[in-house]
Ligand SMILES: CC(=O)N[C@H]1[C@@H](OP(=O)(O)O)O[C@H](CO)[C@@H](O)[C@@H]1O
């Protein structure tokens with residue numbers, strides 16, 4: 001049971017805030033995310049939750065990130081750094097508790113989760129550059145203070161930087177020590193490993209990086225202070241104008257609109273990349289000789305990384321000892337799936353949408369390459385993989401070079417979470433090794449034209465998916481309709497699922513030609529709309 005003093009402190013702190021009337025909160029795929037004005041009590045609840053979670057894990061460091069990623073500047077959000085399926089329900093419960101009862105709900109959870117309240121609790125938190133961030137950090141501070149948590153406020157950080165710090169703090173002094181738990185430690189790890197991976201090769205040409213006017217901008221500039229060997233042109237790094245964030249720029253804009261930010265001045269065949277608002281998503285693109293916009297999305301980064309790591313493993317003579325695999329979602333372009341299976345000859349797991357599902361599945365491989373098509377992703381290395389890479393005795397200089405490159409990759413890649421800055425260095429290193437421009441990268445396979453449509457319905461919860469969200473079990477009959485529609489198109493594939501972050505159903509369709517993909521998407525969207533208004 002929580003002490004009377006703690007309960008009193010929680011009540012007093014909570015009553016400084018006002019709960020938005022009639023609003024029901026739910027912890028979703030991306031934590032809590034909404035208009036920043038509604039978030040005080042939600043952030044307070046997450047502070048209490050972080051305290052419970054840390055105590056439950058005997059004082060392990062828990063990370064809390066205040067961000068709304070690619071959402072408009074007026075939104076904000078909050079999420080815990082570690083994936084926590086069953087804890088989402090506790091988060092929801094605390095967030096919806098009336099403020100005068102929140103200390104009692106906290107206490108009920110202490111009992112329900114069986115938390116030893118005398119355990120220490122430790123939390124680190126950070127925020128992106130949104131104007132509302134400092135107010136919300138203050139709320140979090142109040143919740144952590146009330147529950148007597150030891151905490152560190154890292155101020156501005158990218159989401160992956162906070163993940164990095166959490167992992168470093170929790171592995172300090174163990175055999176899995178991940179690095180120095182500071183922002184500087186993060187840059188040093190990236191810069192040093194990039195240098196090692198780049199031994200003997202050079203990055204060709206420049207890279208223009210659109211930072212979505214978010215926290216990635218200043219952090220990329222910080223990284224560039226010690227990073228050698230790449231000519232990076234930073235654009236859209238205005239964090240002063242509060243409305244600029246994600247406006248007409250950023251990874252989400254580029255992926256959704258399938259075009260470069262209007263402000264882009266990049267020339268033909270120039271390599272460009274975009275980050276999202278909290279720098280955990282990355283996409284590449286360029287303008288080809290016919291001035292056609294060409295996107296290199298998460299599927300492309302996954303195939304590039306899988307092919308490179310596969311080659312290195314073969315050159316290092318350890319391919320038979322490492323199970324390399326790729327994890328995708330239903331949104332992956334069918335051509336990328338084909339390429340992975342038929343050309344790279346690697347196994348694929350398809351999971352539900354949301355990085356936590358992909359990350360979890362990736363851990364089933366020794367080297368698990370996972371990316372969502374929209375650019376969230378990374379590569380995980382198992383304990384066995386790390387051991388094999390470290391302990392194999394090279395029999396030739398070529399083998400030694402491959403082993404050293406693999407070793408450096410395990411440091412360059414942020415294994416805690418998908419990280420746009422780390423992924424960017426990975427892509428740059430691979431292109432340099434392969435001697436590829438983005439054109440050769442694009443040439444590995446041809447994407448099927450695809451279309452993503454958002455359909456608003458009365459109640460999206462009636463759309464229940466299965467088979468990694470590729471099929472619908474309800475509303476009854478809809479799956480049959482979708483299948484009969486897609487069978488009419490050459491290479492037609494379509495599915496519908498309720499979004500986890502927006503009040504809508506998403507429809508995806510791909511087919512052999514642009515007009516077929518559009519047509520299939522429209523027809524399935526109509527069927528969804530009809531089923532959703534019944
Ligand atoms: C099709 C799509 O891009 N869906 C996104 C989106 O999820 P939805 O559940 O589709 O709203 O937001 C998630 C969180 O950022 C991200 O992981 C996911 O990839």
Ligand SMILES: [Mg+2]
Pocket residue numbers: 069070276277278279280281
């Ligand atoms: Mg993001």
